Amino acid sequence: MxxxxxxxxxxxxxxxxxxxxxxxxxxxxxxxxxxxxxxxxxxxxxxxxxxxxxxxxxxxxxxxxxxxxxxxxxxxxxxxxxxxxxxxxxxxxxxxxxxxxxxxxxxxxxxxxGAARVPEIKGIDRPNVYTNHDFLRQGVKVSGKVVIAGGGCAGVGTADLISDVSTADRLSDLGLKVTVVEMMEQCALDEELITRLTLLHRLQTKGNVELLNNYVVKEITDKGVVVIGPDKKETTLPADYVVLAFGAVPxxxxxxxxxxxxxxxxxxxxxxxxxxxxxxxxxxxxxxxx
Ligand SMILES: Cc1cc2nc3c(=O)[nH]c(=O)nc-3n(C[C@H](O)[C@H](O)[C@H](O)COP(=O)(O)OP(=O)(O)OC[C@H]3O[C@@H](n4cnc5c(N)ncnc54)[C@H](O)[C@@H]3O)c2cc1C
Missing domain, CATH: 3.40.50.720 (NAD(P)-binding Rossmann-like Domain)
Incomplete structure (x- = not known):
């Protein structure tokens, strides 16, 4: 060792x-x-x-x-x-x-x-919603606007923060507009520092990835993902696909x-x-x- x-x-x-x-x-x-x-x-x-x-x-x-x-x-x-x-x-x-x-x-x-953690959020069973495990495992082909929902939930460890970013990175390489919703102040906070800074920089300079920190997912509707921002106001992020990256459960x-x-x-x-x-x-x- x-x-x-x-x-x-x-x-x-x-x-x-x-x-x-x-x-x-x-x-x-x-x-x-x-x-x-x-x-x-x-x-x-x-x-x-x-x-x-x-x-x-x-x-x-x-x-x-x-x-x-x-x-x-x-x-x-x-x-x-x-x-x-x-x-x-x-x-x-x-x-x-x-x-x-x-x-x-x-x-x-x-x-x-472990298996993907699926929290109780209204609309989470809609057909355009995937866990990041299913999304990656099945190699789901998506188009349009994709919202990655996850990060920062109680009991979720480092893997969910990393997988948010990992998943977004994969999607953006397919030429999509991706928004990552993160409850914490920053994404991938528990990632090793150099990897984290390199990764975030790469995502931010790609142009088609947006990282929303301090946002909480409230609901998923036919219009998209309803989030509550740092100002406590609700916004709907339009989404053709939603990928849940809320970490893992045993x-x-x-x-x-x-x-x-x-x-x-x-x-x-x-x-x-x-x-x-x-x-x-x-x-x-x-x-x-x-
Ligand atoms: C998208 C994603 C990104 C991640 N990124 C990182 C990262 O950047 N850095 C990091 O350190 N960690 C990361 N992780 C977490 C990391 O992958 C896990 O912590 C690690 O794989 C756990 O190892 P494990 O052996 O406990 O479980 P697993 O890797 O899940 O292995 C369990 C194995 O058991 C097999 N199995 C299950 N049931 C049975 C059965 N009944 N019979 C036979 N076989 C069975 C499964 O097929 C699987 O191969 C990530 C996870 C995900 C999902």
């Missing part, structure tokens, strides 16, 4: 008793947990419901042009997994209770990630079955939506604990 080499040394401690470990979800948390557990000598099976490593939220995070370097993370894990003969990756497998029971694992690590489809496996750890965004580094850290320690 970068910066903790003196604490953990160059090699990981071998497991006293090698176990059969099932890791569910190959996002950053699951991949790191699988790597560490396998390096320690456990027999590891890493299950992923999509057809690729990092195919969940992580893939969405890599789609913004300025976040392409994240793809190196998956390249790294692929190269590590090749060296670990006691680690098997199973893609296109959505794990349920039955799958886990059939595996008869000694230990289970659940790293199923996605925990195996919550019930987790109780059936005494040696079960739950890690990454399924515990608390955060950032990639948090998920990797969770994975590292889960791999050490198993």
């Amino acid at each position: 970068a910066g903790r080499e003196s604490q953990f040394g160059a090699t990981l401690p071998k497991a006293d008793v090698p176990k059969k470990v099932c890791v569910v979800g190959a996002g950053p948390a699951g991949m790191e947990a699988a790597r560490v557990a396998a390096e320690r000598g456990h027999r590891v099976k890493l299950f992923e419901k999509t057809g690729e490593l990092g195919g969940g939220q992580f893939r969405l995070a890599t789609l913004a042009p300025f976040k392409e370097e994240f793809k190196n993370i998956v390249r790294y894990y692929k190269s590590q997994f090749k060296k670990l003969k006691n680690l098997e990756v199973v893609l296109n497998c959505e794990v349920d209770a039955e799958t886990l029971r059939a595996e008869k694992p000694d230990a289970v690590i659940l790293a199923t990630g 996605y925990h489809p195996l919550e019930e079955v987790a109780r059936q496996f005494p040696n079960c750890q739950i890690i990454g965004d399924v515990v608390r939506p955060g950032k990639i580094k948090d998920a990797v850290e969770d994975g590292f320690f889960a791999g050490l604990r198993v």
